[in-house]
Amino acid sequence: MADSASRFQDPTLVGTRIRAQTANTIPADLPLERDFGEGTDYTITDHVRELHAKLTAPQSPRLALVMDRLVYHLHAFAREVGLTHAEWAAAVELIGRAGKESTAGKDEVVLMSDCLGLSVLVDEMEHPRPKAATEGCEEGPFYTKSFPEVPSGSCISHPDTVGQPLFFEATVKNTKGEPIQGAKAEVWQSDGEGTYDVMYDTPPESGADDRARIIAEPNGYFSYRGVLPVAYPIPDDGPCGTMLRALGRHPHRASHLHFRLTAPGYDSLTTALYPSHSPFLGTDPVFATRLSLIGDLEQAEDVGKWKEWGFDEADVRKRGGKVWAWRFAFVLASKEEVELERQNRKADRITPNTKL
Numbered sequence: 001m002a003d004s005a006s007r008f009q010d011p012t013l014v015g016t017r018i019r020a021q022t023a024n025t026i027p028a029d030l031p032l033e034r035d036f037g038e039g040t041d042y043t044i045t046d047h048v049r050e051l052h053a054k055l056t057a058p059q060s061p062r063l064a065l066v067m068d069r070l071v072y073h074l075h076a077f078a079r080e081v082g083l084t085h086a087e088w089a090a091a092v093e094l095i096g097r098a099g100k101e102s103t104a105g106k107d108e109v110v111l112m113s114d115c116l117g118l119s120v121l122v123d124e125m126e127h128p129r130p131k132a133a134t135e136g137c138e139e140g141p142f143y144t145k146s147f148p149e150v151p152s153g154s155c156i157s158h159p160d161t162v163g164q165p166l167f168f169e170a171t172v173k174n175t176k177g178e179p180i181q182g183a184k185a186e187v188w189q190s191d192g193e194g195t196y197d198v199m200y201d202t203p204p205e206s207g208a209d210d211r212a213r214i215i216a217e218p219n220g221y222f223s224y225r226g227v228l229p230v231a232y233p234i235p236d237d238g239p240c241g242t243m244l245r246a247l248g249r250h251p252h253r254a255s256h257l258h259f260r261l262t263a264p265g266y267d268s269l270t271t272a273l274y275p276s277h278s279p280f281l282g283t284d285p286v287f288a289t290r291l292s293l294i295g296d297l298e299q300a301e302d303v304g305k306w307k308e309w310g311f312d313e314a315d316v317r318k319r320g321g322k323v324w325a326w327r328f329a330f331v332l333a334s335k336e337e338v339e340l341e342r343q344n345r346k347a348d349r350i351t352p353n354t355k356l
């Protein structure tokens with residue numbers, strides 16, 4: 001069969017639009033050498049993979065490898081479940097809706113990735129940590145660049161913020177158990193309604209509530225006062241919600257605090273902590289909940305403690321008469337430790353020569 005490269009400029013064979021586009025280039029094309037068909041020894045899978053090997057690999061080996069494995073597994077999945085046309089059409093419709101119904105504040109494609117566990121998987125591979133270090137997770141959609149910087153011991157909630165009083169304290173150490181100097185902890189959390197400051201129609205005047213960058217003390221200790229966060233749902237009014245309902249799943253995330261810890265020489269850690277009393281810990285729609293990040297909280301009813309921590313007694317009584325005390329020991333990995341983990345894991349990755 002004649003190859004296309006020698007004939008793409010022939011006006012008796014090729015229309016003007018193609019000739020115009022390829023006036024200065026030789027089109028990447030291959031003659032059809034073999035027929036392909038399901039149930040034969042050369043299927044559509046083989047054909048697509050061969051095209052990528054010949055046309056994509058020379059210019060972009062990594063893209064060729066990723067697409068080769070994507071096509072292989074996607075086709076294997078379709079064969080394994082005997083994917084029907086109606087099921088394929090339903091999936092295409094759902095993915096199409098995810099694109100159309102995404103907005104500036106709600107990315108349905110990311111939500112779907114989250115709810116299928118793909119985001120967590122990619123994040124784990126991208127941020128390997130030694131076992132001794134605190135587990136991380138994605139920052140989620142409510143992280144902002146604007147954090148008021150405050151000293152340890154500050155209150156990060158407004159006086160009229162809804163919620164029960166919370167006292168949080170933590171240490172920041174390295175994997176050898178040594179306190180880390182110069183640590184900063186960005187914290188952001190929902191209020192007692194399950195709402196983040198950025199979700200309110202009228203954001204607080206200061207531009208931040210239940211959100212701050214706390215400067216830890218030289219011995220790596222920091223604390224803050226605020227309100228206890230409660231469980232809240234991820235957006236479920238779009239195609240991701242449709243998918244969750246079809247799967248018999250719910251959109252509710254257990255209550256949690258988000259943190260991003262930084263310190264010179266250390267790998268930054270983005271994570272979230274969960275109170276053991278929260279519902280939905282085992283059915284997190286985005287799979288970010290980890291056993292090592294769940295902690296038991298104390299309910300302090302001792303007025304002396306409230307005062308020691310800086311609470312106003314009348315305010316605590318108005319909010320239920322107790323302060324939730326939450327403690328955690330963060331462990332950061334050094335940049336060298338993370339790089340070593342990354343190299344070790346890279347060695348396990350497939351190469352273009354890995355046999356499937």
Ligand SMILES: [Fe+2]
Pocket residue numbers: 140142256258
């Ligand atoms: Fe959150």
